[in-house]
Amino acid sequence: MRRTIAAGAIAFVLIASAGCEPRQPPGQGEVVGAADNLLLHEGRQWGPPLEVLPPAGADHRGQRWWQLRYADQIGGGHGNRLVIVDAETGWAQHPPGGYLVRVPSSTKASAAHPVAVQEGAFILMVTAPTAITQERAAELEREVARLNALGGESGLYPLFSLRTDRAGETAIMYGWQGDRGIQREERVSQWLQARTPYGAGTWIDLLPP
Numbered sequence: 403m404r405r406t407i408a409a410g411a412i413a414f415v416l417i418a419s420a421g422c423e424p425r426q427p428p429g430q431g432e433v434v435g436a437a438d439n440l441l442l443h444e445g446r447q448w449g450p451p452l453e454v455l456p457p458a459g460a461d462h463r464g465q466r467w468w469q470l471r472y473a474d475q476i477g478g479g480h481g482n483r484l485v486i487v488d489a490e491t492g493w494a495q496h497p498p499g500g501y502l503v504r505v506p507s508s509t510k511a512s513a514a515h516p517v518a519v520q521e522g523a524f525i526l527m528v529t530a531p532t533a534i535t536q537e538r539a540a541e542l543e544r545e546v547a548r549l550n551a552l553g554g555e556s557g558l559y560p561l562f563s564l565r566t567d568r569a570g571e572t573a574i575m576y577g578w579q580g581d582r583g584i585q586r587e588e589r590v591s592q593w594l595q596a597r598t599p600y601g602a603g604t605w606i607d608l609l610p611p
Contacts, residue, residue, distance in 0.1 A: 437487060440495065449520075467487060472484070474586070520584060522583055522586065525577040525605075527574075528598075531567055542572065553593070558593050582608070
């Protein structure tokens with residue numbers, strides 16, 4: 403009888419201790435899932451997050467947050483599409499007023515850290531538009547091919563091309579896709595500045611003012 407009582411007591415202690423184990427903080431997969439559920443509930447179609455930042459320091463309430471950034475809306479503000487997820491509970495919400503948007507530490511584009519390029523309303527002007535000869539056009543075509551090959555090897559989607567404007571002047575552009583551009587992404591400028599002689603380039607908004 404005593405053995406039965408003792409065994410029952412041990413089992414109760416084990417069950418109770420298991421029930422008292424602290425809940426594990428959500429991982430990145432759960433965080434993205436929580437953000438997806440929030441956006442689905444709101445009827446928003448933002449696509450997958452471009453950037454997921456793990457929790458950093460606690461805010462004034464002692465809470466720590468994951469931060470997810472989504473592609474900008476065409477014609478909208480840059481970096482406005484954000485969701486934050488509580489690092490302890492996994493609760494997803496939009497940032498409250500006064501929230502300090504975090505930016506990732508500078509990471510150079512590479513095959514391991516590719517630049518995410520999304521459709522948008524910007525193109526990056528690599529060289530200044532100028533009137534060129536056929537020989538110069540052939541040189542620029544070869545340079546475009548070189549830049550695209552270099553981009554493919556080092557984490558930048560190959561979207562370099564030549565574009566001739568209405569004045570007949572030609573320039574190397576990045577992101578021009580015939581009738582649309584890309585989302586403005588500063589890591590493209592950083593890649594260009596680090597790996598080419600052209601500097602950071604100039605972003606051009608395709609939408610009329």
